């Protein structure tokens with residue numbers, strides 16, 4: 001059942017655990033509107049990346065969202081968000097923002113100075129969300145206009161175009 005949309009959500013953010021994996025893979029395709037996304041969420045993300053990832057829950061323990069992210073082992077100044085999603089019944093209620101802010105603040109404290117994420121060129125919701133969260137779309141060599149947005153054609157695989165987002169991460173004051 002949806003919560004009334006005008007009521008501010010009381011969210012609890014915590015680190016995920018491996019035991020959360022079945023619960024997340026069970027909903028991930030549905031939360032992406034029926035796309036086959038569970039392939040992108042193998043158990044390893046809940047085994048080795050929990051220290052930089054987040055789960056958001058409502059006060060009564062409902063899953064409100066999750067964010068899987070990490071700091072690059074190759075470049076410790078770069079943080080990367082692999083997946084983010086909020087519960088479709090709680091969209092546009094600042095769940096995604098709360099998780100991104102927690103992630104960015106946390107990785108900033110650990111030395112990250114830039115954050116990166118990618119999305120499918122047709123995911124207008126994700127594009128709007130990332131722009132609202134202060135990300136910029138990477139332009140320049142290798143990009144093309146795809147579905148009305150600047151994207152890298154064949155980024156993942158022939159036909160798998162991606163929009164690449166970056167933003168600065170401010171060091172803690």
Ligand SMILES: CC(C)(COP(=O)(O)OP(=O)(O)OC[C@H]1O[C@@H](n2cnc3c(N)ncnc32)[C@H](O)[C@@H]1OP(=O)(O)O)[C@@H](O)C(=O)NCCC(=O)NCCS
Nearest residue numbers: 083084085086091092093094095096097125126128129132
């Ligand atoms: C993208 C997603 C995580 C946004 O989560 P959310 O909890 O609804 O987002 P929030 O309510 O925290 O919104 C944060 C900002 O994004 C903007 N935003 C959210 N949904 C948007 C949409 N559909 N279109 C444009 N902007 C949007 C909001 O306006 C808000 O900006 P503001 O704070 O300046 O008003 C959610 O829609 C989702 O889970 N989508 C399916 C999964 C997905 O595509 N993930 C991203 C790719 S990995």
